[in-house]
Amino acid sequence: MNELKIWFEQQLHFLDVTKIELVKRMNYQNTDKGLRRLSEFLEYPSKSTNEFIQQLCPVLNIELAVLHQKVIQRNKQVKGTRKAFIQLTYPRLDSISPLFHRGWLREFLREDVSEIVQRLPFNERKKQLKHLYERKLKTLDHSLSSSITGFTYYDT
Numbered sequence: 001m002n003e004l005k006i007w008f009e010q011q012l013h014f015l016d017v018t019k020i021e022l023v024k025r026m027n028y029q030n031t032d033k034g035l036r037r038l039s040e041f042l043e044y045p046s047k048s049t050n051e052f053i054q055q056l057c058p059v060l061n062i063e064l065a066v067l068h069q070k071v072i073q074r075n076k077q078v079k080g081t082r083k084a085f086i087q088l089t090y091p092r093l094d095s096i097s098p099l100f101h102r103g104w105l106r107e108f109l110r111e112d113v114s115e116i117v118q119r120l121p122f123n124e125r126k127k128q129l130k131h132l133y134e135r136k137l138k139t140l141d142h143s144l145s146s147s148i149t150g151f152t153y154y155d156t
Contacts, residue, residue, distance in 0.1 A: 004074035005042045011060055025059045044078055045071040084113040086133055086151045090144075109148070111136045118155065129153055 012022065023034025041048040041056075053071075057064050088109040096102045117128045133151045140148070 002042065002074065002077070004045065004070050007070055008042055011062065015060065022059060026055045046075050046078070084118050084153070084155045086111050086113060086129060086136070086153050088133070088136060088148050089150045089152065090147055091149055092147060109136075113153070 012019065017025075019035060019038060020031055023031050023038060026034060028034030037048065037052055041052060045053075053067065054064070057067055087106070088111075090105065090109055093102060093105060096105060111132055113129065113132065117125060117132070120128060129151070136151075137145045137148060
């Protein structure tokens with residue numbers, strides 16, 4: 001349950017403000033962009049910029065310290081629900097520019113590992129992770145898959 005989102009919706013209801021009105025008050029010309037940033041903030045507040053949070057407080061008429069506490073609680077929830085995954089190794093990843101392309105590719109080369117696989121005995125888990133890796137490689141185009149050198153397993 002996302003307590004930050006529930007609390008935030010209550011604040012909006014109390015002020016009788018919609019999300020679109022909120023992003024307009026935050027001086028977003030492109031309301032779609034403002035709504036995306038707001039949605040991302042409510043789900044993963046640690047990804048939001050400080051400027052966005054500082055704009056949000058006066059518009060909602062709340063103290064930064066109160067919002068900060070809610071953000072800390074949400075970040076604990078998000079960290080607690082992190083899933084295990086395999087990350088395919090692409091040696092040229094550090095040479096990719098701009099940085100957001102690097103992040104996009106890193107996320108693209110990631111595959112979640114189901115809880116069932118995580119509970120398997122070590123040798124069987126290793127086989128299943130190898131199978132998952134090979135299946136992920138088949139979904140990539142040839143030029144990218146030929147550059148992949150392996151994978152790393154990250155457990156929660």
